[in-house]
Amino acid sequence: MPSGKIRWFDAKKGYGFITADDGKDVFLPSSALPAGTANLRKGAKVEFSVVDGRKGPQAMGVTLVGPMPSxxxxxxxxxxxxxxxxxxxxxxxxxxxxxxxxxxxxxxxxxxxxxxxxxxxxxxxxxxx
CATH class of the missing domain: 1.10.287 (Helix Hairpins)
Structure with missing residues (x-):
């Protein structure tokens, strides 16, 4: 399962991006967030699945790994x-x-x-x- 860090996430817009450990950016829709999670902080470590979206790689099934940075x-x-x-x-x-x-x-x-x-x-x- 790929892992990476939240590059940015905007709850109002409903999406953001993850920078995967291999350096590639992955689109992160709010629908991929864990249940009960409405927002993610920049730098939070995550694991996720990748599917091919309309405009490139898209994260699905995101799981938080460790505490979120302050x-x-x-x-x-x-x-x-x-x-x-x-x-x-x-x-x-x-x-x-x-x-x-x-x-x-x-x-x-x-x-x-x-x-x-x-x-x-x-x-x-x-x-x-």
Missing amino acids: MVKAARPKPDDMAAIVEDLIKLLDAAGNGLRRHRYPSPAESKKLATLLRAVADNFDVQD
């Missing part, structure tokens, strides 16, 4: 980029702190932006290896 970990910024983000966050927090010392909270829009940024940075630090 999308959060894959999308995590590089350390140099994260350093710049943290430095910018420090500047924003310092400005908010100065306003609070003058007994003024940031505007609702600024507060929301700051809270969103804090959550995003925290999520990037909290990725489990």
